[in-house]
């Protein structure tokens with residue numbers, strides 16, 4: 001009797017999930033534009049960038065997650081993930097330049113794509129200095145330089161909202177939710193660090 005009840009509950013949950021997924025995908029197809037490779041690369045760059053901030057932020061905000069295996073794995077590979085994010089972001093920028101026929105010799109381009117270019121510039125600085133040699137050479141300035149990563153967290157939603165405002169893709173709402181959640185966790189982290197110091 002009890003096992004039958006559990007089974008029918010599981011079937012009901014499965015059916016609800018199926019129906020919800022149909023509704024969600026029909027709505028996405030109706031109201032959002034499809035994703036091009038350039039957009040998808042921008043999305044992947046964002047995910048990789050967030051993955052670089054995730055371990056230190058989550059370990060402070062959720063102290064009971066300090067020994068979480070995924071967070072420890074991400075922490076150890078933070079530099080490599082940051083470089084992967086940079087490569088994905090520069091490929092996104094390159095494909096956008098080709099796709100949208102962006103003229104790099106026009107001053108207007110640098111005004112119009114100011115946020116994307118600034119993020120790419122910051123990411124270049126971080127990628128070039130993501131090695132032991134730079135840590136030794138720059139001493140305490142290295143930490144200050146790498147604090148610039150938090151500036152990306154503020155410019156990125158501006159870039160996405162500005163560039164995607166004519167019509168959002170399937171990925172745009174997800175990207176914005178991820179960024180705003182992360183901004184919230186980063187503020188919480190800074191507050192906790194200020195309290196404990």
Ligand code: HEM
Pocket residue numbers: 035039040042043045046049089090092093094096097100113115116117119120123156159160163164169170171172173175
């Ligand atoms: C030279 C630099 C860049 C240029 C010219 C550029 C250009 C663009 C353009 C034109 C769009 C709108 C695409 C559309 O209309 O469908 C866009 C969206 C986007 N860009 Fe960039 N971008 C640059 C750098 C970056 C960087 C460094 C990132 C870092 C993560 C990034 C992440 C994104 C994301 C996540 C979207 C939204 C994609 C979507 O929701 O489908 N971009 N970019």
